[in-house]
Amino acid sequence: MISTSSTRAILFPSSWLALCALLLAVALPAHADERVESARGFMSKTVSDVLAILDDKQLAPDVRLSKLESIALERFDFPRMALLVLGKNRRKLDDAQLEQFQVEFKRSLSNTYGKKLDRYTSNEKIEMGDARLESNKDVTVKTRVVGGEAGDGVSIDYRLREIEGGDWLIIDVTPAGVSLIQNFRSQVQEIVTQKGVGALIKTLHEKNEAADKQATAAK
Amino acid sequence: MLGARTLLHAALAASLLACASARGPEPEPTPEPDPWRPFNHAMFSVNDALDRFLVGPVAKGWIFVTPETVRVHLEQFYDNLNFPGYFVQPLLQGDPKQSGIALARFGVNSTAGLAGFFDPANHWLGLARRPEDMGQTFGVWGSGPGPYLVLPFLLPASSARDAAGFPIDSALNIGDSALISWVVPGIWPATLLRTINRRALADEDLRELREASFDWYSAVRDGYLQRREVLIRNDGDDSEEAPSDDLYELDESDSLPE
Numbered sequence: 001m002i003s004t005s006s007t008r009a010i011l012f013p014s015s016w017l018a019l020c021a022l023l024l025a026v027a028l029p030a031h032a033d034e035r036v037e038s039a040r041g042f043m044s045k046t047v048s049d050v051l052a053i054l055d056d057k058q059l060a061p062d063v064r065l066s067k068l069e070s071i072a073l074e075r076f077d078f079p080r081m082a083l084l085v086l087g088k089n090r091r092k093l094d095d096a097q098l099e100q101f102q103v104e105f106k107r108s109l110s111n112t113y114g115k116k117l118d119r120y121t122s123n124e125k126i127e128m129g130d131a132r133l134e135s136n137k138d139v140t141v142k143t144r145v146v147g148g149e150a151g152d153g154v155s156i157d158y159r160l161r162e163i164e165g166g167d168w169l170i171i172d173v174t175p176a177g178v179s180l181i182q183n184f185r186s187q188v189q190e191i192v193t194q195k196g197v198g199a200l201i202k203t204l205h206e207k208n209e210a211a212d213k214q215a216t217a218a219k
Numbered sequence: 220m221l222g223a224r225t226l227l228h229a230a231l232a233a234s235l236l237a238c239a240s241a242r243g244p245e246p247e248p249t250p251e252p253d254p255w256r257p258f259n260h261a262m263f264s265v266n267d268a269l270d271r272f273l274v275g276p277v278a279k280g281w282i283f284v285t286p287e288t289v290r291v292h293l294e295q296f297y298d299n300l301n302f303p304g305y306f307v308q309p310l311l312q313g314d315p316k317q318s319g320i321a322l323a324r325f326g327v328n329s330t331a332g333l334a335g336f337f338d339p340a341n342h343w344l345g346l347a348r349r350p351e352d353m354g355q356t357f358g359v360w361g362s363g364p365g366p367y368l369v370l371p372f373l374l375p376a377s378s379a380r381d382a383a384g385f386p387i388d389s390a391l392n393i394g395d396s397a398l399i400s401w402v403v404p405g406i407w408p409a410t411l412l413r414t415i416n417r418r419a420l421a422d423e424d425l426r427e428l429r430e431a432s433f434d435w436y437s438a439v440r441d442g443y444l445q446r447r448e449v450l451i452r453n454d455g456d457d458s459e460e461a462p463s464d465d466l467y468e469l470d471e472s473d474s475l476p477e
Contacts, residue, residue: 083469112431119423138467159467171467177449182466183432183441190437203433211430 039139039160040131042168046075047126047143054120061118069114076113077161077169078106084171085184089192097197104204105184111211113173123147129155137162138171252444253367262369263436269371270418278418290420292336297413298348299328299335300394307391308351312359314453320346350450352392353384358451367440373397376443 053059053067082102083090093101129142139160146153159172172181191200253259281290302325309317324340331339340346357380358364365379374382389396397410432438 080469084467108431108433112427115430116427119427134467136467161467176446178442178445179466182445183438185466186441187432187434187437190434207433 035137035162036131036133036139038166039162039168040128040141042075042160043131043141043143043158044128046071046170047128050117051126054117065114065118068117069110072110072113073106075170076109077163077171078102078109080161080169080171081109081181082106084181085188087185087188089188089197092192092197097201100201101204104201104208107208108204108211111208120145134159139168252364253440255366255368259367259369259440260436262371263375263439265371266369266375267435274414274418275422278415278422281415281419282422285419290416293412293416294420295328295332295338296335297394297416298350299325299332301350301392303393304353304388304391304395305349305351308353308356311356312351312453317349317351317453320349321351324348349453352381353387354378354381354447355451355453357381357384358447359453364444364447367444376439378444378447381447 049071050068053064053071056064059067079102082105085105086093086101090098124145124147127144127146129144131139131141133139141158141160143156143158144153145156154176157174158170159174160168161171163169172179174180188200191203302321305321306318306325309315309321323344324346327340327344328335328338338348341348362380364381368374368377368379368382370377370382374385377385394413397414428438428442429435
């Protein structure tokens with residue numbers, strides 16, 4: 001009698017635990033899959049939005065470019081990317097400097113990304129690849145640009161972070177295995193170590209001004 | 220029952236371990252990638268000036284007088300000559316299958332591909348090109364990159380590990396080799412043409428990268444080091460390995476301003 005009840009006492013919670021574990025094991029991957037699919041959906045919508053603009057032959061070049069840039073502004077989490085790029089150097093910037101840096105960084109990246117997309121030719125295609133869940137719950141979606149002259153094509157991975165409301169924002173772009181966040185971070189580190197924070201903001205600002213001037217001259 | 224509990228415990232222990240390793244003491248600091256920076260920076264300036272004022276302009280001339288198709292096929296011809304390296308290195312890495320692919324590529328492309336100018340091995344048989352060199356093999360054997368290294372002309376971006384492999388690459392990756400023109404003197408125009416042609420093919424990418432960067436020296440350094448890691452992993456575009464998650468975490472004090 002005693003032995004049965006104690007067996008039950010032991011059995012019951014542990015079978016309960018086992019059940020929980022089982023439920024978790026079943027529920028978690030399903031949930032994870034949903035997240036991965038949702039992120040992949042966001043990315044494939046972004047890709048088709050971009051392609052729609054690129055395929056629209058009616059658009060004037062500057063309208064086209066500004067439309068591409070506005071997609072970039074909408075789908076990238078620029079403030080977060082700026083902080084990730086700063087890393088530990090963040091502490092060396094006061095609030096005003098941080099704001100300046102974020103403004104210039106965003107300007108630089110949307111500019112570059114818009115121009116980069118603008119250069120795609122119509123025989124290049126963007127293929128959607130697999131997506132995977134990262135350990136911090138970000139999702140990486142693979143894409144591939146194929147059809148260029150060189151043949152092999154190039155992989156571009158996008159790292160996405162979920163925001164409130166189940167939507168997603170891009171926090172890193174990794175073409176051919178080179179993470180932009182990591183690359184920009186080492187550039188920031190270099191300038192800050194060699195010349196200081198002031199030079200960092202100044203360099204970015206001058207670069208953006210030069211790019212804008214060039215764009216105006218091209219018109 | 221016992222099985223389930225053991226499993227559960229194992230799972231708990233594993234997740235605890237995972238948490239512990241994620242939140243444990245500061246991870247070992249990665250070694251300073253560029254202890255020879257003053258030297259490298261000076262050499263980089265030499266290379267950069269050379270590229271801006273000599274190699275770049277000549278490459279632009281080459282772009283002007285040749286259609287892109289010509290440049291692509293010429294590059295394929297040279298790349299086909301790298302066969303000895305593309306064959307030997309995977310063997311050293313314990314990947315004989317890749318050596319087989321390199322052998323098949325060389326056989327098919329040297330014949331049906333008209334001396335390597337065309338790449339039917341890829342287009343018809345789906346055997347994609349995979350560049351290999353001694354530095355990658357050292358990497359597969361477990362060597363880290365070591366200090367970053369820049370040398371004028373020969374190694375515009377390299378590392379101690381990859382530079383150590385350079386003599387062997389010069390002997391095996393014949394298409395890439397600049398040294399071959401010292402051994403076979405008459406061949407230097409071919410080496411020169413290769414250099415110009417490669418630079419021409421990379422011209423647009425280079426311009427884009429220069430535009431996108433705000434510190435060209437460290438952008439090239441980091442790009443080189445990241446790219447080499449990808450090549451060493453050999454998983455190409457099916458990479459399952461992301462950059463460390465740490466890269467994407469903000470310190471708590473760095474919360475986003477709303």
